[in-house]
Amino acid sequence: MSDPSRTILALSVGVLVMSAAGSAQTPSFSVRVESVRVDVLVADGGRAILGLQPDDFEVLDNGVPQHVDLLSFDQIPLNVILALDVSNSVAGERLQQLRDAGRGILDALGKDDQAAVVTFSHAVTLAAPLAKNLAAARSALTAADGVGETSLVDGVYAGMMIGESDAGRALLIVFSDGLDTTSWLTETAVLETAKRSDVVAYGAAITTSGNASFLRELSSFTGGTHYKVESTRDLRGTFLKILDEFRHRYLLSYSPAGVSKDGWHRLDVRVKNRRATVKARPGYLAGPS
Amino acid sequence: MRCAVLAAGLTVLFAQVGSAQYPVRSGQLLRPSREIVVGAERVVRLERWLLAVESHEPGAPDEPATTIGSWSNADLQALWVDAGSLLVLMRDLKRATFSVRVGAQRPVGVVYPWAQLRRLKVLACAAAGITDDPQCLSGRAAEPLDPGLAALARHSAATRKAGDDDNYVIRRAALLHTDIATMRLARTTEPAASPSLVGPERVRVALSDGRDLDVVMAAIHWEIAAMILDHVRPKGASRPNPAGDDMVRRWYRATSAWMQLNEDHDTLHLTRGREIFPTDPEILFLSGCQRETYASPGIQNAIRTAVVPIGYSIDLGSAHAELRRAETFFRGAIARAPDHAEAHLRLGRVLGLLERHAEAAGQLRIAAASLTDPQLQYYAHLFLGVEEEALRQYEAARDEYTRAAELYPRAQSPWLALSQLARRNGDRAGALRAMDRLYALTADDPDRGDPLWMYHTTQARGADERLDELRRPFLAATRP
Numbered sequence: 001m002s003d004p005s006r007t008i009l010a011l012s013v014g015v016l017v018m019s020a021a022g023s024a025q026t027p028s029f030s031v032r033v034e035s036v037r038v039d040v041l042v043a044d045g046g047r048a049i050l051g052l053q054p055d056d057f058e059v060l061d062n063g064v065p066q067h068v069d070l071l072s073f074d075q076i077p078l079n080v081i082l083a084l085d086v087s088n089s090v091a092g093e094r095l096q097q098l099r100d101a102g103r104g105i106l107d108a109l110g111k112d113d114q115a116a117v118v119t120f121s122h123a124v125t126l127a128a129p130l131a132k133n134l135a136a137a138r139s140a141l142t143a144a145d146g147v148g149e150t151s152l153v154d155g156v157y158a159g160m161m162i163g164e165s166d167a168g169r170a171l172l173i174v175f176s177d178g179l180d181t182t183s184w185l186t187e188t189a190v191l192e193t194a195k196r197s198d199v200v201a202y203g204a205a206i207t208t209s210g211n212a213s214f215l216r217e218l219s220s221f222t223g224g225t226h227y228k229v230e231s232t233r234d235l236r237g238t239f240l241k242i243l244d245e246f247r248h249r250y251l252l253s254y255s256p257a258g259v260s261k262d263g264w265h266r267l268d269v270r271v272k273n274r275r276a277t278v279k280a281r282p283g284y285l286a287g288p289s
Numbered sequence: 290m291r292c293a294v295l296a297a298g299l300t301v302l303f304a305q306v307g308s309a310q311y312p313v314r315s316g317q318l319l320r321p322s323r324e325i326v327v328g329a330e331r332v333v334r335l336e337r338w339l340l341a342v343e344s345h346e347p348g349a350p351d352e353p354a355t356t357i358g359s360w361s362n363a364d365l366q367a368l369w370v371d372a373g374s375l376l377v378l379m380r381d382l383k384r385a386t387f388s389v390r391v392g393a394q395r396p397v398g399v400v401y402p403w404a405q406l407r408r409l410k411v412l413a414c415a416a417a418g419i420t421d422d423p424q425c426l427s428g429r430a431a432e433p434l435d436p437g438l439a440a441l442a443r444h445s446a447a448t449r450k451a452g453d454d455d456n457y458v459i460r461r462a463a464l465l466h467t468d469i470a471t472m473r474l475a476r477t478t479e480p481a482a483s484p485s486l487v488g489p490e491r492v493r494v495a496l497s498d499g500r501d502l503d504v505v506m507a508a509i510h511w512e513i514a515a516m517i518l519d520h521v522r523p524k525g526a527s528r529p530n531p532a533g534d535d536m537v538r539r540w541y542r543a544t545s546a547w548m549q550l551n552e553d554h555d556t557l558h559l560t561r562g563r564e565i566f567p568t569d570p571e572i573l574f575l576s577g578c579q580r581e582t583y584a585s586p587g588i589q590n591a592i593r594t595a596v597v598p599i600g601y602s603i604d605l606g607s608a609h610a611e612l613r614r615a616e617t618f619f620r621g622a623i624a625r626a627p628d629h630a631e632a633h634l635r636l637g638r639v640l641g642l643l644e645r646h647a648e649a650a651g652q653l654r655i656a657a658a659s660l661t662d663p664q665l666q667y668y669a670h671l672f673l674g675v676e677e678e679a680l681r682q683y684e685a686a687r688d689e690y691t692r693a694a695e696l697y698p699r700a701q702s703p704w705l706a707l708s709q710l711a712r713r714n715g716d717r718a719g720a721l722r723a724m725d726r727l728y729a730l731t732a733d734d735p736d737r738g739d740p741l742w743m744y745h746t747t748q749a750r751g752a753d754e755r756l757d758e759l760r761r762p763f764l765a766a767t768r769p
Contacts, residue, residue, distance in 0.1 A: 088497050122739075123730075123737070123739075124701055124705075125730065126727075126728040127732065129728070149587065154705055157705060157708075158724065158727065161708065161712075161720060161724045162728075164717060164720075164721065179586060179587075180586060181585070181586045181587035182586075182742065184701070184705050184706065184741060189709050189713070193712050196712065287715055288714045289714070
């Protein structure tokens with residue numbers, strides 16, 4: 001996680017002491033264990049390497065080695081957020097294929113996974129809130145309509161904040177086929193938010209669209225992957241590939257030690273004693289900007 | 290290479306414009322011929338046009354307007370040439386030679402054989418309301434007029450008597466073509482193709498969602514109306530002088546606003562407006578708005594990817610260049626009208642986009658203090674919030690965003706702004722609270738809306754009323 005103020009292990013302990021005389025004092029205190037989460041994909045020759053343990057990893061935070069806890073990828077349910085472009089340029093067959101791709105993802109989720117759907121044209125809408133019951137998400141896909149301009153950047157931010165609203169492991173899948181024309185937020189601001197976020201974003205953009213750089217950077221800063229989509233005919237396959245890759249990632253966590261609290265933290269994640277390609281976010285931003 | 294000029298609405302218009310003996314506006318066009326000979330059918334068509342000018346009721350999609358609206362571009366180009374000749378002849382009945390000058394090229398001769406010239410003079414006498422002029426009474430110019438032309442001559446003469454010289458036909462003709470354009474009566478189905486006639490050309494590119502969808506030749510009704518109004522001779526003037534005419538000023542203001550309201554921008558139109566009225570604050574303001582729109586991502590992206598016909602180029606700069614142009618126009622408007630709060634608002638926004646945040650905040654504070662329209666206040670607070678944030682005045686930024694949210698609680702932009710501001714300051718809970726307000730906005734909420742979505746048309750909100758005002762003196766009930 002990029003913001004140390006967020007905890008995945010937040011422990012609030014309230015201690016109530018009642019005197020025999022009945023005077024009530026309610027001292028309470030909270031204990032916050034600051035923790036950073038890093039989603040990591042380890043592969044060799046394009047194939048994911050599974051079965052690694054915490055000791056197999058070396059994590060450097062601004063060059064300082066950290067003690068790694070490992071939360072296995074199969075122990076934490078996923079929060080999958082679909083942020084989908086439903087602007088005018090998507091109308092027609094492409095929208096059908098987008099719906100089909102979204103349904104493909106929902107069908108592939110486990111019983112403890114959650115999903116949300118954010119749609120964006122010029123308007124950004126939480127079409128289905130994060131829930132295990134996927135009925136609302138399915139309805140949202142059916143109701144999606146290809147009308148209006150494109151607020152891609154706003155839509156990404158809305159999706160990212162859905163991911164931040166829950167402590168679960170968040171995967172944000174963004175699809176767009178056009179250039180942002182109406183967002184209020186700037187790319188820079190949303191990319192900065194991405195650097196503070198645990199959410200891992202995967203972008204899927206039509207190759208002819210003009211927004212590739214934003215989605216590429218978004219994916220890069222969050223440790224995800226940017227997919228250039230030649231045709232939406234294969235969008236379902238792309239979405240399922242993203243989910244499959246995400247499921248094969250390790251979730252590492254550590255409590256930062258020996259590093260300053262605020263500012264940009266460069267992350268280096270390595271696997272000890274074996275040849276492997278490691279994919280993780282390049283760092284995180286902490287504290288006020 | 291022909292010079293192409295952008296105009297758009299989320300159509301983009303590329304135009305090549307020439308001029309017939311009037312100030313050249315823009316463009317260059319090579320023509321193989323140095324002389325064109327006008328056939329009889331063109332004079333017949335010109336007469337039909339004059340009758341349409343006479344019988345059209347301004348503001349009504351009536352038969353005269355639909356008829357002229359159905360004419361092809363070739364017909365309209367011919368009309369552009371022949372109407373220009375007619376207007377010259379109205380004031381100089383001895384004139385026998387005419388020419389058309391297109392761009393910087395040498396003039397092209399326009400030859401009317403004797404029979405056509407004779408009929409042209411008959412039409413000129415009627416149009417000018419001078420059928421009793423000795424030159425009109427002499428020779429074949431005195432031939433009987435059909436009822437329509439007779440009525441035209443009568444009305445024109447009455448206008449002259451009332452003190453508006455021979456402007457009757459000029460003003461009504463401009464309104465006819467304005468109505469055809471604004472009521473979408475013009476034929477628009479012709480594909481973009483290489484031109485074959487002398488006259489202005491317009492290629493329109495329709496845009497949607499940041500991309501170009503269609504390229505067609507556009508009818509040149511705006512060009513015809515503007516050319517005709519160049520001939521207005523204000524009361525007491527010995528020469529055409531549109532700059533001295535109040536109707537022409539109001540026409541440029543109203544039509545430019547209409548174009549912006551309908552996202553149908555036309556660069557040349559405002560360029561011509563500024564040539565005639567270089568210090569008019571409203572025309573300068575609308576010019577700034579147009580350039581600000583041209584800097585928007587939707588148009589910038591579409592222009593980058595648009596495929597225009599061979600021979601056309603695009604007179605559109607980068608977003609930065611267009612913002613600089615907008616700044617110049619807004620400053621010009623404010624210099625002439627310091628209390629123009631909306632110009633301060635727009636200038637502030639443009640300066641902010643140019644990353645001159647302190648200047649921008651200054652302009653936006655002026656706007657926020659004097660604007661009373663809620664929508665404009667909303668813009669002022671939202672934009673000022675951005676500048677305060679850029680200046681690291683986070684409390685002030687939050688206050689401005691909050692004011693915007695209070696004005697339009699169902700608009701998404703203030704909640705996004707508040708959320709992002711909180712998030713950047715490490716306040717995750719605050720960021721989520723703001724987003725909860727956005728998440729509560731449903732797609733089917735009929736009251737949902739963000740004024741920001743209308744920012745590029747808001748400046749033109751009174752355009753239809755301005756056009757009605759322009760037409761009012763020419764309605765049947767008020768005809769001389």
